[in-house]
Amino acid sequence: MAGDQELKLLGSWASPFVIRARIALNLKGVGYEFLEEGLGTKSELLLKSNPVYKQIPVLIHNGKPICESMIIVQYIDEVWAAAGPSILPSDPYDRAIARFWAVYIDDKWFPLLWKIIIAKADDEETAEAAEQVIAGLQLLEEAFEKCSKGKDFFGGKSVGCIDIALGCYFGWVKAAEKMAGVKLLDKEKIPLLMGWAERFCSADAVKELMPEVDKLIEHGKMVRARLNAAATN
Amino acid sequence: MASGGEVKLFGMWASPAVRRVEWALKIKGIEYEYIEEDLSNKSTSLLEYNPINKQVPVLLHKGKPIVESLVMIEYIDEVWNHNPILPEDPYERTKARFWATYSEGKCRDAVGKVYFTEGEEKENAIKYLEDIVRVLDEELKGKRFFGGENIGFSDLVLGWMAFWLPVAEEVASFEVLDSEKFPWFASWTDNFLQVPVIKENLPPRDKTVEFFQNYRQQRLAA
Numbered sequence: 001m002a003g004d005q006e007l008k009l010l011g012s013w014a015s016p017f018v019i020r021a022r023i024a025l026n027l028k029g030v031g032y033e034f035l036e037e038g039l040g041t042k043s044e045l046l047l048k049s050n051p052v053y054k055q056i057p058v059l060i061h062n063g064k065p066i067c068e069s070m071i072i073v074q075y076i077d078e079v080w081a082a083a084g085p086s087i088l089p090s091d092p093y094d095r096a097i098a099r100f101w102a103v104y105i106d107d108k109w110f111p112l113l114w115k116i117i118i119a120k121a122d123d124e125e126t127a128e129a130a131e132q133v134i135a136g137l138q139l140l141e142e143a144f145e146k147c148s149k150g151k152d153f154f155g156g157k158s159v160g161c162i163d164i165a166l167g168c169y170f171g172w173v174k175a176a177e178k179m180a181g182v183k184l185l186d187k188e189k190i191p192l193l194m195g196w197a198e199r200f201c202s203a204d205a206v207k208e209l210m211p212e213v214d215k216l217i218e219h220g221k222m223v224r225a226r227l228n229a230a231a232t233n
Numbered sequence: 234m235a236s237g238g239e240v241k242l243f244g245m246w247a248s249p250a251v252r253r254v255e256w257a258l259k260i261k262g263i264e265y266e267y268i269e270e271d272l273s274n275k276s277t278s279l280l281e282y283n284p285i286n287k288q289v290p291v292l293l294h295k296g297k298p299i300v301e302s303l304v305m306i307e308y309i310d311e312v313w314n315h316n317p318i319l320p321e322d323p324y325e326r327t328k329a330r331f332w333a334t335y336s337e338g339k340c341r342d343a344v345g346k347v348y349f350t351e352g353e354e355k356e357n358a359i360k361y362l363e364d365i366v367r368v369l370d371e372e373l374k375g376k377r378f379f380g381g382e383n384i385g386f387s388d389l390v391l392g393w394m395a396f397w398l399p400v401a402e403e404v405a406s407f408e409v410l411d412s413e414k415f416p417w418f419a420s421w422t423d424n425f426l427q428v429p430v431i432k433e434n435l436p437p438r439d440k441t442v443e444f445f446q447n448y449r450q451q452r453l454a455a
Contacts, residue, residue, distance in 0.1 A: 052335065052368060066327045068334055078323040092311040093297055099304040104285065139285065 007032035008060040010046050012039070014219045016168035017069035018057040019209050023164050024076040026205035028084035032059075039222060070102050073164060085158040094147075098154075098161040101143055105165045109136040113169065116176045116184075118224045130182040133173075134189065140166060141190045148192075152199050159203050167200040175216040240265035241293040243279050245272055246436050247444045249393030250302040251290040256389050257306045259430045261313045303333055303390060310386075319386045332372070332379055332387035339365055340394060348405050348445075349452055355407070362409050366418055369394075373417035377424055384428055395422035396435055404445045 009025070009032050011018030025032055037043055037056050049058045049065035059066045059075070066072050077087040088095050115129040147154045147162060154162035177184050187194045201210050242258070242265050244251035258265050270279055270289050282298035283291045292299040294312070299305050310318040319329055343365045346358035369391070373379065379387035399422075402408055412419035425431060 061324075064324055066324070068331060071327050071330045071334070074330070075323055075327050078326070092308055093294075093299070095311065096299045096304050096308040099307065100299070100301050103301050103304065108285075 006060075006062050008035055009033070010035050010037055010043070010049065010058040010060070011056045012037050013211055014039075014216060015056055016172060019168040020069040020164050021057045021059055021072045021076070022209050023159065023168070023205050024073045024087055026209075027087060027159060028076060028080035030076070030080055030083065039219070040226065070106070070161075070165065073161065085155075086160070087155070087164065088161050089155070097147065101140070101147075101154075101162045102165040104136075105140075105162075105169075109133065109140075110169060112136065113173065113176055116180045116182065117172065117220050118227055119180060120228065126180050126182065130180070130184060133176075133184050134186070137184070137190050137193060141193045144192050144196055148196070153196065153203075159200065159205055163196075163200055167197070167206065170197055170201060171211050171213055171216050172220075174213045175220050178213065178217055179220055239295055241268060242266070243268045243270055243276075243282070243291040243293070244289045245270050247441050248289055249397050252434065252436070253389050253392060254290050254292060254302050254305050254309075255434055256392065256430055257309045257318060259434060260316050260318065261309060262316075263309070263313060303337065306386065306389060318389065320380070329380070329386040333390040335368075336387075336391045336393070340369075340391070344394075344398060344401055347407055347409075348401060348449055351453075355405075359407050359409060363414070366409055366415050369421075370415040370418040373421050376417070376421075378421065384425065384431075388425060392425055392431065395425045395431075397441075398422075400438070400441050400445055403442050404449055 007025075007030065009018070009021055011021065011034065013036065022034075035043070035045070037046055042054055045060075046056065046058060047054055049060055050056075050067045053067060055067070057067075057069055057072060059072045061075075061079070066075050073087060089098055112129045112132045116126055116133065119126045119129070143162070144154055148156065151157055153159050154166075159167075173184055176182070185194065185197075200206055240258070240263055242251070242254060244255070244267060246269060255267075268276075268278075270276060272289070275287060279289065279291060280287055282293065283300045286300060288300075290302055290305065292305045292308070294308075299308050306318060319326055343358070343362040347355060347362055350358050378384045379391065384392075399410060402410065410419060410422070426435070
């Protein structure tokens, strides 16, 4: 790609949404400047680039901001189409399936996981949320079987849209297990997904991005404390 | 063009999510079979094609189901290339998708909050909704539609606000659509509802008000 292209990514090491954008950029072999936002602070650049949500990630390409992680991922796939493997499938129906699962994961499944992460100790809702997270993983196990068609990833031979949409949360799933003392990842129940998760986390485009679970737990506890403090104020 | 029988849409007459898919199909001139669902008694077909969400709309193309209205519209746009709905330029596409996401997240939440609250909570919800509309008003500055001179993806997805927000105002007794406070948004709603494909594909206003009155009462009683 042209050397005069300027690419910045505003993000944080812990955010699964930011990890999505970084995986996509890695898949395409595109260089970028990573600007780390601290927890609880928002830089001038972030507020200027994403005035509506004031959230990371924001990709800034030649001065033009792009917000929302899956929108960023699709943009990267379209602009650097020739530079690396396709992230979205080529067939329109397969693309619709991929987009459907991305919506399911973000709108239905992740809020349940988040409930577990920020729950206070002995919260009754945690057990119920855990059951629903597991039920969701069961659906994703079936989806994996259909989409992968025997290959390594949802996207087939290489990491694709659903892999990115789901895989980015993997560290947080493990963190949630430890924080709430629940078992979410059961090799008996989701054998295909467990195999996939290992392959995903060791893929070249992913391996250096997945945060350590202990660090996520620490981070999660801070987020939880801030949320609970805000709620009581 | 799709021949009869190839495209089916499961819907409910009052649903904005269903209507926006119909607008997309009409823009492309695609023939489709429409199947009205009774949501209190969902058909086995609907549950078979959308087992996860169990909701309308569901689009069936050559027997294969697609779920989620935004996903459906992108699918329709990709399979039938004429009369494009999404822009061609990748950066413009991100903007189109951004406002679509804004509709389904922030806008729907904001209107929902006004619908289902009362008293001080409702007053706060109305202020919040005004902030949401203000953002849209600013985005529309100098533009006829979100898509520019012609309606596009963002317009189709946000279009529910042009019809169903005034319905909500009547049902839940509030006012947010002020053409002095939000002149660009007000013009957009007028222009949008005048587009032939939209104008000819709206549910009857009185029936819709009645439907949502009942819906609101049921939810508030629960």
